[in-house]
Amino acid sequence: MTNPMTKPIQKRALATRDKLLTAAKYLISKESFEALRVEDVVRAAGVAKGTFFAHFKDKDALMEQIIGARMADLIAETADAQTPKDIREMVERLLPLIHFMTSERYVFDVIIRHSGAAAISDIGPIATQFDEQIALFARWAREAPYRPDIAPELVGEGISAFFIQAIALNFCALNSRQALESRLESYLDAWLCPK
Amino acid sequence: MTNPMTKPIQKRALATRDKLLTAAKYLISKESFEALRVEDVVRAAGVAKGTFFAHFKDKDALMEQIIGARMADLIAETADAQTPKDIREMVERLLPLIHFMTSERYVFDVIIRHSGAAAISDIGPIATQFDEQIALFARWAREAPYRPDIAPELVGEGISAFFIQAIALNFCALNSRQALESRLESYLDAWLCPK
DNA sequence: CTATGAAAATGACCGTGGTCAATTTAGTCT
DNA sequence: AGACTAAATTGACCACGGTCATTTTCATAG
Incomplete structure (x- = not known):
């Protein structure tokens, strides 16, 4: 050997x-x-x-691999682009990811189910991508800079929370794609630019 | 007849x-x-x-009834108590609900899956409870008052988003109950009291 | 009371995810 | 090459959610 x-x-x-x-x-x-x-x-x-x-391990584990890999691609592309200069542009950057996450109810469910790692020794690809995502958001927050009163990492976690919330509400039938974008925009405006 | x-x-x-x-x-x-x-x-x-x-309709529908009913009880109790006078107290008020929602991974999954109503004509008990929850949070925000720069309804949605995020991260093995509470507290502090 | 039609209940059956004892195959030692 | 061990593979089998044609029960009309 x-x-x-x-x-x-x-x-x-x-x-x-x-x-x-x-x-x-x-x-x-x-x-x-x-x-x-x-x-x-x-x-x-x-x-x-x-x-x-x-x-x-089970069917879910296969799904996690495939969905995680696709998220990784989308986040890498998003990270490669320039830091968004305002909130409208930030939402625009997120559109590809939003499009994938809302493409099927099932996909969103799998993502949510794996977004918090199940166990420290067993952090799956989707949980990893959420970390990446939060780190990217934190970078955006650091460069703008939004919310200098709190840690960029915390700003990133907040963006992630609102991102999820906006998508979750989208699966309510009366909320269209357009509604999702504008809702996310007002969430982020309130989070990033408190008056 | x-x-x-x-x-x-x-x-x-x-x-x-x-x-x-x-x-x-x-x-x-x-x-x-x-x-x-x-x-x-x-x-x-x-x-x-x-x-x-x-x-x-299926096993999930039964679960939704039972879990939704239990959430309704907990939220009603929470709503009956006095409006929390600071963020620490707000987190304290949420503890019973947090305890139930983290009691089993499966319970949290069911709740999340039904938190956004599936269709306008078919709003289930869990989605209803989320509306109640957001309304309660909005009331708290109105009475304090936190974030006078934005609508109380929006403040409530934000609290809800951070509430979910804190619980979701909790299912990561290295995060204990204590970590959940302090994390939620710093989320809410950043959301409700921007400097 | 009996007839009738609709609501309710039945249980044999199916689809699909997941298990495991048995078998095959690859790499290693002499 | 042949023997040996552990990794890899196999497929019959099971568990459990969900379906549907058939049967039973209920309410009402005549």
């Missing part, structure tokens, strides 16, 4: 895991997150059902 | 519904919300499985 400290994982296993992820992503793109069935995934991947659960 | 506008619901049906609710509450008190099984409920209630689903 080249490295005695490495726990032995055969490349066959990595390939299988990859087949499962690829099959799942394909099926999701064809249908939706909500409609994904484990049996369909294993059939498309050409493996037995038990194999799925040898690679993912 | 005494009242031609009343859709006929036999009292037998109301009794059955009551048996189901009573059985469910009993089983929950013996075990937990998470451990509740529909089959156990119908066995305890002495009815067939199909009957359950004639009375509740």
Whole structure:
């Protein structure tokens, strides 16, 4: 063995895991997150059902990987863009992320369920992305600067809280996308620019 | 028929519904919300499985009724008490509600999932309780008064958002109850008393 | 009282997530 | 190469939420 400290994982296993992820992503793109069935995934991947659960604790864990990865992309893009110069622009920056998080009720539920890490030893990709998100918001707050009276980290947590709240209320049928944006804008205005 | 506008619901049906609710509450008190099984409920209630689903759209709908009712009690108690005179006292008032909402991960998930009404025509008990909660917070804000620069309703929505955020982060293993309270306190301080 | 139609209740059945003892395969030692 | 061990895979099986055609019960009319 080249490295005695490495726990032995055969490349066959990595390939299988990859087949499962690829099959799942394909099926999701064809249908939706909500409609994904484990049996369909294993059939498309050409493996037995038990194999799925040898690679993912449960269906939710697969979802967390895929949704977390997509959030990571969106947040990275958002972070690459210039720091928003006002609140309207800040909301604009968040639109891609909002679009994904509201694309399906199911997606939002999975995200919320994993937003607080389940256990310290087991911080999943979605919880990680929330940390990233808060850090990004904190950076925005530091550069503007909004709310110099409190720590940028705290400002970031507040933005995150209002971000979630705005999206959650959006799933009420009478609230449209437009309502979401303007609501988020007034939340952030009240949070970031108290008179 | 005494009242031609009343859709006929036999009292037998109301009794059955009551048996189901009573059985469910009993089983929950013996075990937990998470451990509740529909089959156990119908066995305890002495009815067939199909009957359950004639009375509740799905298991979630039953949970919403029971959890919503308990929230209503807690919020009513909270509303009866005097308006908190500072933020520390405000957090103190919220402790019973926090205690229930953090009693089980499953309970919090159900609450979040129903906090934004699913459809305007179908506002469930939990969504109703959130409205009540926000209205109560708005009353507190109006009486103090906190944040005279913005509408009390908006202040209430903010308190609600931070309330949720504090609880969600609490499910991270390294954050204890004490951490929850002090975190909520600093959130509310930053929200209600900007310098 | 009996007939009738609608409300309520029934339970066999199904879909889907998840388990696990048994089997196959990959890497290693002699 | 053959033997040996542990990782990886398999698929029959189970648990549990949810469905629906059929049956039972109730209320009312004649």
